């Protein structure tokens with residue numbers, strides 16, 4: 001039982017707990033890019049033409065859902081294709097109107113696909129993804145008298161796959177979806193060897209990464225290549241998806257080039273070589289949260305905030321001594337350039353950058369003649385994170401092992417999701433109203449669930465490496481000590497906390513949401529990102545596992 005060896009040593013005042021982090025994978029790879037404006041214009045023009053044609057396909061005629069349900073089903077297939085191909089953002093209004101119309105009529109038109117597991121599961125997933133709480137009771141028709149799923153459906157590959165994806169939209173107490181998950185997972189695994197290569201690829205991918213928990217832009221890039229091989233594909237949709245992907249990629253490349261140069265010119269690492277060098281990854285994370293072209297400023301602010309807070313995190317966790325960190329905590333609470341004098345030499349450029357970057361955001365927002373209240377919320381969020389870093393520093397110095405409750409109260413702040421969500425909102429313009437920022441500050445359940453997932457998954461993955469350097473205690477250690485259990489048992493319990501938090505998120509995504517859905521979706525996207533990056537290890541510290549996605553999103557365009 002390794003929980004017996006959990007007493008923490010006290011931290012000597014002068015020790016620097018160096019992380020020895022792996023270097024950046026990228027060098028100057030993304031630092032030069034010239035936008036081909038002619039090509040961009042050509043793509044944009046074609047997107048506009050295709051967009052109009054697809055809009056016509058989305059119009060719901062008066063009789064559409066009354067025609068025996070056929071058109072309703074067709075529309076749902078179309079909506080799903082647009083979403084999976086990553087172009088639904090071009091039809092947000094049309095899709096919303098369509099679903100609003102279809103949902104109340106679902107009972108009426110769904111009898112036509114009464115026994116069609118694929119179609120029912122598709123409707124269930126898409127309605128719920130849009131916040132319409134379609135009841136899972138409808139799946140009972142596929143169960144026997146004992147409440148078990150009928151074996152007859154196990155050979156329906158598309159139905160099984162569709163139901164499997166639908167189970168990730170579950171809310172609390174929906175036991176039928178727990179059963180559906182186990183049934184479809186086992187069924188798909190055994191079907192896989194007997195499928196054609198395209199179907200086998202789809203099943204393998206779904207078992208590795210469900211749609212609901214995947215990063216939208218990464219999943220879209222993957223799905224375009226799947227859809228291309230689908231015999232029932234719509235050529236118009238495929239072309240729109242490919243061209244729009246390349247068009248948006250050009251804009252992302254330009255932004256990434258700006259970020260890469262900014263990071264290089266800033267040259268902070270020559271003063272503080274101990275920090276993780278992850279500017280490209282941070283841009284990728286921002287794209288995961290909001291990839292749409294109109295959110296360029298949000299990506300910029302979010303990326304720079306991630307880089308900045310990562311520098312602070314490494315300073316607290318992997319370099320600063322107790323006294324130095326105390327000074328830094330005080331200076332951040334003052335938020336005043338005059339406080340720089342009280343800092344040790346290596347901390348001065350960090351502090352200066354923190355305040356300057358923040359000022360830059362303010363200027364950017366004012367230049368767009370937008371709101372000016374939002375940046376203040378970001379400043380407050382930084383101060384709160386730093387106060388909680390300080391609590392960790394105190395615990396470490398004293399060798400104090402906090403309880404699980406104390407750990408979560410502090411670590412749900414230091415995991416930085418509230419700060420990063422605030423940063424994303426700051427860049428999203430007018431939809432981020434003062435009420436939206438106040439909502440964020442009220443610790444809404446969805447944000448708490450997002451932070452819980454990030455914190456717990458981070459603790460599980462990082463306890464392996466951080467224990468080796470007398471680091472701050474992870475939740476795994478707290479749980480083992482508090483409940484007297486082994487490491488695998490503690491991890492098992494923590495994984496249940498994560499699953500539970502995902503269900504909270506599903507519930508919070510149901511209509512009506514307290515603030516604009518477009519904002520709430522960012523919290524979901526943050527959660528998806530954390531789940532993907534920390535799936536098998538600490539993918540931020542060990543960046544190899546994100547490499548293929550970064551190349552697919554910013555280097556390889558799609559052959560047209």
Ligand SMILES: CC(C)=CCC/C(C)=C/CC/C(C)=C/COP(=O)(O)OP(=O)(O)O
Nearest residue numbers: 285306309310313414415416462530533540
């Ligand atoms: C997907 C992803 C990583 C997104 C977050 C973006 C980002 C750079 C956040 C900054 C905070 C941070 C470094 C957290 C994880 O590191 P850590 O394990 O050192 O955190 P800890 O010290 O709080 O445990």
